[in-house]
Amino acid sequence: MSIVARITDGLTSLVSRMGTDRDKAATTFYGAPMLSDDQIAFGYDGSWLPRKIVDIPAFDSVRAWRDWQAKPEQIEALEAEEKRLGLKAKVQEARRLARLWGGAAIMIGTGDLNPTLPLNMDRVSRGGVKYLTVLSCRFLAAGEIDRDPTSEWYGKPKYYTLANASGQQLTIHPSRLAIFLGAKQADPDLSTNARKGWGDSVLNSVITEIKNTDATAGNIASLVFEAKVDVIRIPGFMQGMMDPGYEARLLKRFTLANTAKGINGTIILDKEEEYETKAASFAGLPDVLDRFLQIVSGAADIPATRLLGQAPAGMNATGDSDLRNYYDRLSADQEIETTPALYRLDECLIRSALGSRPDEVHYRWSPLWQMSAKEKADVFKIKADAARAIAGSGGASPQLMPIEVLSDALVNAFIEDGSLPGLEAAIDEYGKLSEQEPDGDDETAALGAALTDPNARLAANDATPRTLYIRRDVKNAAEIIEHFKVQGVETTLAADDMHVTIAFSKTPIDWLKVGDDWGNVDGELTINAGGPRMMEQFGDATVMVFGAWNLSYRHERVKEAGASWDHQDYNPHITITYALPVGIDIANIEPWKGKIELGVEIFEEIKPNWHAEIAEV
Structure with a gap:
């Protein structure tokens, strides 16, 4: 005997979509937001938003890396050990997998035959860390949760199991793993995640916003193809469709009309027919899409300037505050989550690099926000x-x-x-x-x-004001000159005349108020290799401009003492030649990129005929 249930409904339910996957009432309830591995993989591989939400914080958290605080030779050994083991890249990969799948670990390989036993860090000698292996929670299963409140591992798995190539289960003690968790759970006991002992994928809580944004972008893209629709009203159209040959004649007739329209812009219609063009309006759609993207940005806790790579909106907006807040949060994550996760690994790393554990050796995370x-x-x-x-x-x-x-x-x-x-x-x-x-x-x-008082050792009383010219001679001018001569610059300033001007004040000032550049240990200064450098033409002079904040700082302090400067800006530069050969394009001259060694500051009065003393070799 079968029972047939008949349900009667009306158009109200149809219009409101009640009972469907687009039920308007569904947003008042929360369900388990768990994504399957297939959904996570397909979303990460096939959509740019999930990929960037997973990858960006993982990359940014290790981009600046960390600075070891130790003796120079110890720092060199520690950094060399990090490079040998590929630690930076492996921490980034572990954080990426943790955000994607809910957890990952770095296995500390010390060559022990029994990984089920706790790791004894004091037994690690120089070169004792053999390898570091990144393991995803998809392959590393968490064991029984430790419920002993006196245990170091309370609330965490007592062990982890890993299936090896032969299918056997390898048991690993948690002390041999640097554990990284994904999104935190409200209560692990209430979680529907099948992988107990791990976190959730960060995509779980943002997937709805991502789908809404993708759907909105897709609908706007579809609307582009419907931007212009021609509507033609034909008398007796439905009645004519009853004739089997009517459709063929109709298609032939409008093919001819469209051909004529395409050739000369004229459409031929019957007098009784009506022609109308409807164009879709895109006004406001960009704002709608931007708002959906902002929602995704907020859900992912990544500034839109970083997630979307777009310029900040609004007058005088720079996006600096958003990025600072974002970097501050990542810095807190480094201290609160990454540092404890790497504790045992770092202790082993120090012993493996130095052969012992000096108490004074430690590190600090480098600032993510870099000052200009x-x-x-x-x-x-x-x-x-x-x-x-x-x-x-x-x-x-x-x-x-x-x-x-x-x-x-x-x-x-x-x-x-x-x-x-x-x-x-x-x-x-x-x-x-x-x-x-x-x-x-x-x-x-x-x-x-x-x-x-930097002026105290010069004099206690004011000196007679006079014009001021401060320069630093270039000590390695010979190799710089050779660099430009190879490029076809026939004559240059002599090596003993090549210099960097710091001040050129035609206004007389008290030199003692300027003082000396007391920030340098021996009075000399070396500009490190690299950095911004370019060739410019200053009047008749061909110069190499370079960045050096300490020279700019010194220039500003001299101006504060009353010195004048005839130009709008100060750009540290070295004059190369006043006689650039005809036919050489300055844009094709490669600036010197090596270090620039500068001598002590030399104070002189401005010579009225200083141009006449210029000689090139």
Whole structure:
């Protein structure tokens, strides 16, 4: 006996789509947002949004990597060990797989025959880390969850199992793995994820927004093909369709009409027929699509400027605040999640690189947000001014701490932020102020006075104002000249005349107020190889312009002391020649890309006929 149930319904349910997958009431309920492995793989492989949502944070979190704090030779050994093991790339891959599938791990291979036992880090010797292997949670199964509240592994798997090539199960103790989890779960016990002990794919919570955006973009794309539709009203059309030959005659008739329209723009119709063209409006559609993309950006917690690669919208908008917040979050993730995950791996890495575990060795994550050259110069000035204020100048400005203490603190600050390249090596060679011999009281007092007031060791009274020309001679001018001569520059300035101008003040000023460039250890300066360099024409002079924030900073300080400058901007440059051969295009001249070694600052008055002394060789 069968029972037949008859359901009666009306057009109301049809129009509202109740009971279908587009039920309007469905948005008031939450279901298990679990994606199958196939859906995750197809979405990642076939759509750009899921791929970028997974890949971008994984890449950005390791892009700047980290800075080891140790002796120079130890840092070299640690960085070489990281390169040998491919650690940076493997951390990125582990984070990518964790975000995609819900979890991943890096297996620390020390050559132990029994990976089921806990890893003894103290037994790792130099070269003891043999390999690092990235394992996805799709192949690395979590074992029983540890419920002992006194255990280090409480709430985590007691072990993991991995199927090897022969199909056997390899049991691995969690201490041998650097574990990375995907999206956190509200409660692992309530999760519908079949992979217990792992997180969820980050795509689970954003897939609806991604699908809505893809569907919106697809509908807009379809609308492009419907942008223009011709409508023709034919009297008796439906009645004519009852005639078997009517359709063929109709098609032949409008084929002829369209041919005529295509040739001369004229369409031929019967007097009783009506012709109308309907065009679709695209007004507002870009805004709708942008809003869907913004929703995806918010759901993925990635700024639109980074996710979409688009310029920020709005007047005076730079997108800097969004990127700063994003980088701040990644920096927090590095400290809160990545550092603990890598703890045992790093302890093994240090022993494998150095053969022991020095207590002072540690690392810091490099800043993801990089300051511009001007921002670095401003920070340097602020620190220098603060140091002068702390050091005091006597009288109403008492000294707040010993000069030696302040000097050591400044050295550490400048080494950590990279304000003075080469400072650490110079300190190793010459020592810190606090390390000077006791019989160097006079030198210490002089250095202390310089820190308090850079002009103190020059004179106590103002000097007679005079014009000022400050330059630094190029010490490696010979190899720079050879570089340009090979390219067809026949004559150049002589090697002993090649220089960088820092100030050229026709307005007389007190030189003592300018002081000297006290930030350099020995007075000389080396501009590292690389960086922005280009050839320019300054009047008759062919010059090589290069970036050097310390020269720009010094120039600005001289101007603050009252120096004039006849040009709108200051660009550090070296004049190569005043007689560029005819036929040589300056755009085809390759600038010198090696290091530039500069001598000490030379102060001179401006010579009225300085042009007449120019000679080329």
